[in-house]
Amino acid sequence: MTLRNPLPGAVGLSHISAYEWPAADGVCGGSPHLHLACAEAYVVTDGSGAVQTLTPDGYAETPLRPGVVAWFTPGTVHRMVNGDGRLRVTVLMQNSGLPEAGDAVLTFPPEYLADPRRYAEAAALPAGEEEAARAAVRRRDLAVEGYLTLRDALRAGDPGPLREFHAAAVRLLAPKVPAWRERWRDGALAAAQATGAVLDALERGDGTHLDGARVTSTGPTRPDGFGMCGRRQEYEIPDTTVPPRSPAG
Template sequence: MVSLARPLPGAVGLSHLRAYEWEAADGVCGGSPHLHLVCTEAYVVTGGRGAVQTLSPQGYREIPLEAGAVAWFTPGTVHRMVQGGDLRVTVLMQNSGLPEAGDAVFTFPPEVLADPERYAEAARLPARSGPEAEAAARRRRDLAVAGFLPLRAALEAGDPEPYRAFQRAAAALVRHRVPTWRELWRAGALAAAERTGAQLDALEAGAPEYLAESDAFDTVPSRHGGWGMCGRRDEYEVPGATLHQDG
């Protein structure tokens, strides 16, 4: 595939999701609850219907999703996409590259979160496709739901401490990744912002020569039907786009 000279606007990540239709222990069909540590994520609903269930300091919320709706959640917000009927979304992810470098933590039970090796094994997919990958994706979804439901129940009962404890455990799990994330941020989102600053400086100085470097780009999904956290995922392997994530 041809490599692009520039990332997508703002160095965002991009993918398309079709929400899982597997029924969980609570009778709800959908994906794996998780949070991001430094990335805001947005769902742009392109078809079907469903909802996203969230846990935040404001409590538990279920946001309806239907074609044309947009929902987004900031770092630390636990989110779970649930199926209502052929739900399809386009995902826009801040700081492209960071989610693929581990900026997503499943709501596994506390005893799993407390053991990095056990967590990594539970989150890992053994293959990119096939029955073994599907079975593993479903197991980790079920384990994440098993940890999510007590967090939700506690918040609904007015006790935020289990949710806060999960946030602390998630932060501890990924702390060692921060130097790598910092480099990805510098090369992606920060570099994009700095290019804008340089362009503004050039315009102010009456020197728009950088416009001679303008160009147009296009691409198509490099992979269809991957096993994402929330559903089957179509991915784009271009700078500034969401790449495949095994865990």
């Protein structure tokens, strides 16, 4: 059997320093968005703040402080809020590779979601620190504009605009699904199938795979980029494929 060595569960890992830029509503934080195919978890390591969320059940705000782990399923619009200016979060993403391939949709106003080119232009970050920072502020503010409309409707008891946003997000990104499927097959699915193969071998009394035990470590490979929630340190896990080994004897 051939085993790869992803992070446990084939998750994605990054560190986020929440943005300190105030938005139109006076809140300091990131760009509201959702993920179409991936669950996400926040592990709070420093500072305090909150994550504001929108689902068909309504608006909620979950406090964030060191030691808190908060997670949410695909379809949850989330906005990281920087409470004391020091909020630091380790983010765990399901299906490593899919979020990086663009399974997130920002809560831009409907006219942006209806035009893939216009959406891509508004979401893009140019090269260069200062230019990227200005673009990150612009896209955050545009996402907050759409987010506030969705939130206000939910507060009034109307989930219709949120469901319309869900539908627009699906239409916008559906063409990318075939490429996502390949990443999922090579990543999260392959990791789960490898576990199944190990269980089959153990049931037969075969522990040959243990000969391939190894340790892997890495540091941030994309430090201090502009993520949707804040300044982001990403980790790209190297390919450490374990070659198959023949049973002894």
